[in-house]
């Protein structure tokens with residue numbers, strides 16, 4: 001880390017990078033105890049139907065309430081957890097907690113007939129995909145909570161499935177056969193291989209935020225419009241639903257609705273928040 005600056009003087013090559021490395025090291029070693037001590041919590045962000053504006057479910061987004069650093073977002077610690085393997089128990093905890101939450105919403109809503117079962121979306125990292133316990137853990141978690149597989153959607157990034165062989169796809173296929181939805185997250189950012197889509201046990205495309213952002217300008221970039229239009233029509237012809245991420249304005253929502261997208265998620269509707277908030281939003285929505 002230190003480089004010689006001539007003579008006997010030593011200088012830090014990059015003090016900020018060093019500070020980051022120290023924090024990274026500190027966070028990495030603190031991860032296992034954080035899980036034991038219950039320092040992780042989940043925020044839920046509603047998924048809204050673009051046609052009628054109703055709340056159809058929520059994505060579970062994990063956060064870490066660190067005793068010194070305060071609330072840390074997943075980008076700060078998920079890569080570290082993936083590196084050390086802690087992502088497997090952490091991911092299992094997120095799944096268990098979110099499915100339990102989905103069950104609770106259902107009970108709270110009781111007689112709200114207009115409200116179909118709220119669906120829960122949970123992110124899976126590539127390491128969880130290759131972990132042999134994935135299918136059984138998921139089955140157990142759903143059974144214990146009394147939640148049917150159709151209420152669960154697992155989000156996998158496109159990049160995790162690039163070049164995936166059959167062994168990697170097998171657990172996802174089994175989950176899909178059980179009725180769990182599989183969504184391709186951040187779609188359009190990687191080397192999207194559209195032909196490859198047919199091979200994947202996926203039923204939802206989550207169009208990356210970068211597309212939504214390009215709908216911000218008015219008029220939107222005509223090439224981006226064409227691309228989104230093309231993706232939507234291909235998706236629908238393959239029986240896939242399209243969800244859009246990062247909708248921040250009503251104009252974006254309207255544009256994406258016109259382009260045929262099915263569901264949306266973003267700050268325009270709600271920021272990620274505590275489970276009570278999702279419950280309120282869904283209930284208001286169902287009762288008028």
Ligand code: C2E
Pocket residue numbers: 045060061062073074075078091094123124125155185186245246247248265266267268272
């Ligand atoms: P993602 O799955 O693509 O989740 C969407 C991200 O976009 C979330 O960031 C969300 O807070 C943010 N977002 C939502 N609406 C808007 C908007 O209108 N504008 C903008 N600018 N951003 C918006 P977050 O919560 O920081 O999560 C980042 C990523 O961390 C997620 O991206 C996901 O890949 C990963 N992640 C989160 N929770 C988990 C988890 O439990 N397990 C795993 N493996 N990964 C997770």
Ligand code: MG
Pocket residue numbers: 059123155185
């Ligand atoms: Mg996601």
Ligand code: MG
Pocket residue numbers: 185186206245
């Ligand atoms: Mg995403």
Ligand code: MG
Pocket residue numbers: 186209245
């Ligand atoms: Mg994303």
